Amino acid sequence: MYKYDAIDRQLVNERVAQFRDQVRRWQSGELTNDEFRPLRLQNGLYIQRHAPMFRIAVPYAMMNSAQLRTLASVARKYDRGYGHFTTRHNLQLNWPKIEDVPDILTELAAVEMHAIQTSGNCLRNITTDQFAGVAADEIIDPRPLAEILRQWTTFHPEFAFLPRKFKIAISGTEEDRAVTWFHDIGLQLKQENGETGFTVIVGGGLGRTPIRGQVVREFLPWQHILSYCEAILRVYNRFGRRDNAYKARIKILVQALGVEEFTRLVEAEWEHGKDGPATITQAEFDRVAAHFTAPAYSAEAADDSYIAARRDAEKPFARWLERNTHAHKVAGYAAVTLSLKQHGIAPGDITSEQMETVADLADRYSFGELRISHEQNVILADVRQGDLYAVWQAARDAGLATPNIGLLTGIICCPGGDFCDLANAKSIPIANAIQARFDDLDYLFDIGEIDLNISGCMNACGHHHVGHIGVLGVDKNDAEFYQVTLGGRQGNEAKLGKVIGPSFSAGEMPDVVAKIIDVYIENRQDEERFLDTFDRIGIDPFKNRVYEGRAHGKAKAAEKEAA
């Protein structure tokens, strides 16, 4: 993975010194709270329900074992011995003290980590496919360009105070695993006539106003990606709305102008920057790409007879192989997902001890590196098939081997009302209640592939819109309720789920999910997955079952009228 050189290290160290000075000036009253807020946000520091929340960047999801050990140590020393991985690959600490943050940043900088631009109205952490570089369906490894983009976003002088936050995702595979259709800018790498470039998608986003992005340019040769992003950002910075935070994302500007007019503005702006100094040189690409060369794979790894025997002998191992290992482009290797979705634990949470176990596993079995997925799990990307049994045993002992990746209980979930100030409702207890209801692994496997995503408010950190089943916390007369959507999905055919009807109380949620699953089981044909059945039969059978015997809509109004 990428290693800092002198300039990278210097800038991160200078950032730590700058923030230490900003905290000092805030404490002494030289900076008001209003003046300090954007500064601390751009260093990942929120003031939350119980305590500050501190978000540490994991650029394009990659980490090495030394970095994870530092996170473990920081979480133990300055927090309560655990952290939470988010849908942007970042690690959140829920209980640090503000005055400790400069020291935390110092410890992070020593292992080439930081919290730069992990929140605030600026260019945020760039996300990509957790299997970048190893995926069997990869066309182009997105990581060198992701790193070049990371450097470009870091302290960009013109775009530090945007109308609103700005998120870029980059994907280089046939099947999009980076949710590129729902980002401010989504970049899909592809080859055209032997040339490498991007399809540029702009104006997607989840949140309060979920919108699928639109293609602004079908093909942009890779050398131009920085100048083209500059053009997009300049148009947005100048003309994006600033009068209403809810209407300030670029998706609203694209909608207001129409994608043709928006594209015209961007292309006109780009005419000035095109072929200018921001054009990426081959030398720079090669320099960065050299950090992402393949590790020393073993030619002997291909023999997996040992694994086959174990798989046949031990069902729990077989299940884990089925759900938690993934095709690798090198014969004899697999990518492994360590599940942070153990039933009863807050999805995405990981203790310091678990981090250390993962770091040890990475060192021993996966060239010392790991990734974080936007589904809030940890990936060991380069494990020899012959080592899978040992990895499974160690992961199982650490509570990291729940075989629920892509299944109903592998829930994506935001921290919700237990921690977050923005939340309308709690999300973790809903996830845990659904996990408890579907605790039978035979049944869970029988149900098969299904994404259940939960957000505690419409900001959609839990990506509820693109869950096959989406759950959104809403506030109804100061009580916590949950709205359910069906049929959302990520990937190439990404789309938003449809609202099934009136919202439910927390207590009803496990039953509601169980009824939805029942309808699927009763209706599925052959090998249909949940989504296939849903697409075939539509939302009505689900709606009818869920609201059976329950007055709602007009009937409810009539009932009220009568009473």
Place this chain on the structure above:
Amino acid sequence: MMAQLIKNRTAQADTWLTLELAEGDTPETLALPAGDVIFPLAVWQARKAEIISCHKRIGLLLQPDERVEDVAGDLDYFIVIAINFPKFVDGRGYSTAALLRQRYHYQGEVRAVGEVLHDQLFYLQRVGFDSYALKEGKDAVYALAAGFSAFSDGYQASTSQPQPYFRRRA
């Protein structure tokens, strides 16, 4: 108390008067003061000939939503262009300055006015500002000592360094 002007890396007295429209004033009718005056765009547009005839040194004030393109043909008249930041989190002025310098090659003074704070100075300088009316009550001495040097370099191409870092690597 006045904003404190930082220019050429020193704290200086501001010799310019910024014309403000009081309630009831219109750009067409208000009295034009003598001396070195920074005129709002609307006044400049309404009274251009008059201003040129009686002022040798002319300044222009641009608000965040006022477009450089609309005044591009007049830039040679201005000794100073002040770009207002009504709130420091309103980042439009950075693009305004970048356009003035990079696209229109404006060589005069580009001044940040309004809510100009210590922690913006590094970015402001990078996009092309060269004078800064630091918000009143803020520590100009410390801003001069630390604000501009928060970082020793930057990755991106900018006005102050037209070559991105990757083109300057040894």
